[in-house]
Amino acid sequence: MRGKEKLFLLLAVVAAVGVSMASSLFNRYYLGVAVDVGINVILAVSLNLINGHTGQFSLGHAGFMAVGGYLAAKLTLVFGPHLPPAVQPFLFAGALLVGGVSAALAGLAVGVPTLRLRGDYLAIVTLGFGEIIRVIFQTSEPFGAATGLTGIAKLTNFGWAWGLAAVTVYVVACLVNSTYGRGFIAVHDDEIAASAMGINPVRYKVTAFVVGAFFAGIAGGLYAHQKAVISPGGFDFLKSIEIVVMVILGGMGRTVGVILAAVILTILPELLRGVAEYRMIIYSLLIIGLMLTRPQGLFTFGKKRAA
Amino acid sequence: MDWFLQQLINGLALGAIYALIALGYTMVYGVLRFINFAHSDVLMLGAFAAYYLAPMVARVLGAASVPTALVVMVLSAAICAVIGMTIEFLAYRPLRHRPRLTVLITAIGVSLFIEYTGQHEKVFGAATKPFPELLPKKEIIMGAMRCSSNDLVVLALTAVLLAAMWFIVQRTKIGMAMRAVSFNEQAASLMGVNVNAIISFTFAIGSALAAIGGIFYSMRAPGIEPLMGVQPGLRAFIAAVLGGIGNLPGAALGGLVLGLIETFFGGMPGLSDYRDGIAFALLILILLFRPAGLLGKLQMEKV
Numbered sequence: 001m002r003g004k005e006k007l008f009l010l011l012a013v014v015a016a017v018g019v020s021m022a023s024s025l026f027n028r029y030y031l032g033v034a035v036d037v038g039i040n041v042i043l044a045v046s047l048n049l050i051n052g053h054t055g056q057f058s059l060g061h062a063g064f065m066a067v068g069g070y071l072a073a074k075l076t077l078v079f080g081p082h083l084p085p086a087v088q089p090f091l092f093a094g095a096l097l098v099g100g101v102s103a104a105l106a107g108l109a110v111g112v113p114t115l116r117l118r119g120d121y122l123a124i125v126t127l128g129f130g131e132i133i134r135v136i137f138q139t140s141e142p143f144g145a146a147t148g149l150t151g152i153a154k155l156t157n158f159g160w161a162w163g164l165a166a167v168t169v170y171v172v173a174c175l176v177n178s179t180y181g182r183g184f185i186a187v188h189d190d191e192i193a194a195s196a197m198g199i200n201p202v203r204y205k206v207t208a209f210v211v212g213a214f215f216a217g218i219a220g221g222l223y224a225h226q227k228a229v230i231s232p233g234g235f236d237f238l239k240s241i242e243i244v245v246m247v248i249l250g251g252m253g254r255t256v257g258v259i260l261a262a263v264i265l266t267i268l269p270e271l272l273r274g275v276a277e278y279r280m281i282i283y284s285l286l287i288i289g290l291m292l293t294r295p296q297g298l299f300t301f302g303k304k305r306a307a
Numbered sequence: 308m309d310w311f312l313q314q315l316i317n318g319l320a321l322g323a324i325y326a327l328i329a330l331g332y333t334m335v336y337g338v339l340r341f342i343n344f345a346h347s348d349v350l351m352l353g354a355f356a357a358y359y360l361a362p363m364v365a366r367v368l369g370a371a372s373v374p375t376a377l378v379v380m381v382l383s384a385a386i387c388a389v390i391g392m393t394i395e396f397l398a399y400r401p402l403r404h405r406p407r408l409t410v411l412i413t414a415i416g417v418s419l420f421i422e423y424t425g426q427h428e429k430v431f432g433a434a435t436k437p438f439p440e441l442l443p444k445k446e447i448i449m450g451a452m453r454c455s456s457n458d459l460v461v462l463a464l465t466a467v468l469l470a471a472m473w474f475i476v477q478r479t480k481i482g483m484a485m486r487a488v489s490f491n492e493q494a495a496s497l498m499g500v501n502v503n504a505i506i507s508f509t510f511a512i513g514s515a516l517a518a519i520g521g522i523f524y525s526m527r528a529p530g531i532e533p534l535m536g537v538q539p540g541l542r543a544f545i546a547a548v549l550g551g552i553g554n555l556p557g558a559a560l561g562g563l564v565l566g567l568i569e570t571f572f573g574g575m576p577g578l579s580d581y582r583d584g585i586a587f588a589l590l591i592l593i594l595l596f597r598p599a600g601l602l603g604k605l606q607m608e609k610v
Contacts, residue, residue, distance in 0.1 A: 057408055113595055120342050120411055124548070125594055128587035131541075135584035241415055248412060280423035287416030292401055295409040 005174060012166030020159030031158060032226075037266045038161030039222050042168045044246040044262040045255060046215035049172050051244065052253035054208040055188030057123040060110070060130030061216050061243045066235035067106045067133060068099030068217025070143050073152045073224040075099075080153050092155045096164075096221040103217025104210045106133065111209035115202055130240055138232040148231030149224070156226040164222065168215045173255055175211065184208060188253070245287055251297025260299050309452050314574050315567070320458035320527070322566020323465035327520035328543035329550070329558040330472060331513030337489040337553040338509050341407050344414035345394055346517055347540020348421035349387050351533060353518025354438070354525040355431055356383035361439040376441040380522055384515035391514025392507045400503070425533030435530035441522070461523045468516065469559050475512070476555060485509060489553065538583075542569070545590045551603025560601060565589065 016038075043061065050058045075095040083091055114125045137143050144150070175181045183204045186194035191201045224230045242265070250261030272279045290298070328350055335343045360379050368375045398417050402410050426433040445456040476482040487495035488505045496502045524539050525531050546565045550557025565586060573582040593600065 057411075114591070117594060117598065119407060121594060121598065123408075123411065124342070124544070125591055128590050132584045132587050132591075135581065135587075138583075139581060238419075241419070244412070277427060281420065281427065284416050284419035284423055288398060288413055288420065291409050291413040291416065292398075295402075295405060 005170060009166055009170040012169075013163045016162035016166065017159040019162070020157050033267065033270055034158055035156060035161040035222075035226050037263050038158070038165040039156075039219050039226065040243075040246065040262040040266045041165040041259055042161075042215055042219040042222070043243045044250065044258045045165075045168050045172050046212040046219070047243050048247050048250070048253065048255065048258045049176070049184070050208045050212040051247050052251075052258065053172075053176050053184045053188060054205060055252075056115070056205055056208065057119065058126040058209070058212070059123045059237070059240050059244065060126035060128075060133075061212070062235040062237070062239035063110075063126075063130030063133035064103040064106055064213040064216035065220035065223065065239070066137060066232070067213075067220065068096075068103040069220030069224040069230050069235070070099075070137055070149065071102045071217075072096055072099035072221030073149050073230060074143065076153055076155065076225065077149065077151070088153070088155065092160075092225065096218050099221040100214045100217040103220065104214035106217075107210045107213025108206065110213075111206040115205040115209065127237065127240070130235075130237065134232050134235055137235075144231075146232065148229065148234075150229045152224055152228045152230070154225060154228050156222045161222055161226070164218055168218075169255065169259065171211070171215075185253075248295075249290060249298050251299055254297065254299060257297055257299030261297075309450065310574070313452050313454070314570050316452075316454045316458055318567035318570030319563065320461045320566070321570055322546075322563035323462050324520050324523045324527075324539065324562075325543045325546045325566050326559040326562025327465055327468065327516050327523070328539060329546040329562045330469075330555060331517045332544050332547040333550070333552055333555060333558040334485075334509050334513045336547070338485065338492075338506055339399070339403075339410075341399075341410045342414065342544065343399075343513075344411070345398075345417040345421060346513065347536035347543075348418050348425075349391055349394075349514045349536075350517040350521030350524070350540060351425065351531070351536030352390055352421070353383045353387045353514075353521035354531045354535065355425070355533075356386045356518065357441070357522045357525070358436060358438060358531060361441060365439075371440045371443050373442065379441060380519055383522060384518045387514040387518035388511035391510040391517075395507060395510040400506075422533055422537075431533050433533065435532045437530050438525040438528065441526065457526050461526070464519075465523075468519065472512075472516070472555065481505070481508060542586050545586050548590060549593050549600055551600025554600065554602050557600055557602035564601075 043065065047058065047061045050056050050061075072095040075098060076091060079091055080088065110126065110129045114122060114129070117125055137148075138146055176184055183194070183199045184207075186197065186199050187201045187204045195201050220235075227234075246261045246265050247258055249265065250256075250258030269279055269283070272282065275282075328346070331346050331349070332343060335341070335346070357379050360382050361375070364375050364378050364382075365371075368378060394417055398413055399410060402413060425431045442457060442460060446453050447456055447459070474482075476485060484495065484500045484505050485508070487498065487500055488502055492502055495505075520539070520543070521536065525535070528535065542565060543562065546561035547558045548561070549565060550559070550561030552558075568589065569582060569585060572585050
């Protein structure tokens with residue numbers, strides 16, 4: 001099993017970089033959508049670790065994304081102009097890493113005090129933290145206050161987005177399928193029974209939060225270097241909802257389903273561009289309809305396996 | 308001292324509005340145990356109902372007069388009561404016994420649906436509209452302090468509505484039924500309480516109060532637009548949690564406390580930028596140190 005997963009990771013990264021090399025052959029618009037798909041897969045799979053596998057309910061994923069995006073963008077904005085082009089990819093990788101680690105620290109800071117709460121209370125507190133993170137960026141001058149950061153180098157390409165998406169899927173799948181990771185599922189299924197078996201639920205929840213926030217931060221960095229412009233409004237409550245909907249549509253705790261949902265929900269708005277004014281109305285009706293008819297998610301056929 | 312009194316009146320008026328909206332959250336939570344995210348959009352619909360009704364009513368009863376204001380408020384509240392019951396019937400009733408998170412997400416879906424439908428140019432349009440003057444506006448000047456007559460009207464009407472709510476819930480038969488459903492739905496239905504009717508009634512009352520809160524809020528705001536309900540809605544929700552969700556006096560107290568804290572912090576130089584964050588910081592502190600809220604009772608969890 002483990003060998004198969006390593007092979008998947010290797011193949012996916014090689015394929016992503018290979019396609020990226022040949023990117024001049026493809027239409028720029030389609031390529032842009034493909035990069036968005038990669039970023040959303042990272043966001044959805046990392047949130048799935050928190051909301052799906054571990055059974056918590058976070059509504060603040062956009063906040064962690066904002067931390068990663070702002071810090072990574074600030075780093076490349078400050079150091080980028082002083083470095084030769086050959087070093088740029090390394091700078092980008094470093095910036096993404098710093099963004100991810102800062103988001104993970106934010107996840108730790110949020111997770112330790114709040115994870116004693118459950119259900120809708122947890123949802124509201126994470127929503128609150130997401131909003132506080134946004135307000136902090138909105139008021140701090142070094143990060144451009146309400147206008148945000150502009151002129152960020154467009155460093156994200158297909159290879160980065162899909163390569164890192166593959167890494168995210170690999171890490172989350174391996175984590176959950178490991179002996180240690182069974183604890184996430186135990187906490188999800190029954191917290192009290194799990195703690196009776198010697199599993200420390202708080203530790204598992206915090207771990208899930210930190211790992212999820214780390215990848216959200218990476219996705220934020222990719223997003224910033226894809227759009228070239230970021231503003232606090234882009235990381236609001238609605239962004240968090242979008243990611244939550246991907247996880248729910250795919251089926252909580254189903255990695256493959258969540259990836260499919262992320263792909264579909266990124267492409268669908270592009271297809272609906274012709275009826276742009278009805279786009280969000282259709283989207284909201286989709287959420288309601290889905291909850292009324294298939295609350296367990298669309299892609300949940302067959303028995304649930306681990307990940 | 309004048310600054311203090313001035314902020315006190317402003318804070319109380321804002322808090323009274325939060326309290327009215329918070330009552331809807333808390334009552335729905337009491338009977339159904341879920342957070343009705345669409346509540347903030349019902350208050351927006353209440354404001355828009357008043358926006359469209361005011362010119363029509365003014366033609367009969369005269370612009371900016373007390374009867375006009377009362378008629379507009381009653382009609383808007385009635386419209387929102389019907390909307391609230393419809394939302395419950397179509398979206399929440401089929402999910403009554405599903406996991407709470409399913410209902411929570413449906414509520415978010417309903418909220419987004421109302422917001423985006425409202426933003427469509429054939430409905431309300433996304434642009435901000437000036438809210439019509441419902442009441443004759445007077446500045447009352449006491450020493451160095453000036454306060455708008457509207458603020459005093461808001462305070463007085465809120466006090467009347469809160470008293471009426473207390474009477475309905477504590478002293479009438481339907482209020483007793485509401486408390487019974489909140490205590491134990493199954494047992495209540497075995498005792499002959501029509502649970503569906505009671506839940507509909509709860510939504511109707513909560514939405515009517517939200518409509519009035521929305522109108523009061525719009526009277527103080529620069530204008531109305533389809534997303535105007537989001538911020539007061541979130542604040543009111545925080546107020547409900549602050550006072551102890553499911554607890555009616557708690558919601559009123561939480562609203563006043565939150566309104567005062569926000570006004571005093573927002574009025575201090577240097578802190579006004581963080582005004583949006585204060586309410587959330589307060590929410591997090593409350594949930595960490597007293598999750599049951601100021602007036603709530605902590606429930607032990609059984610294994």
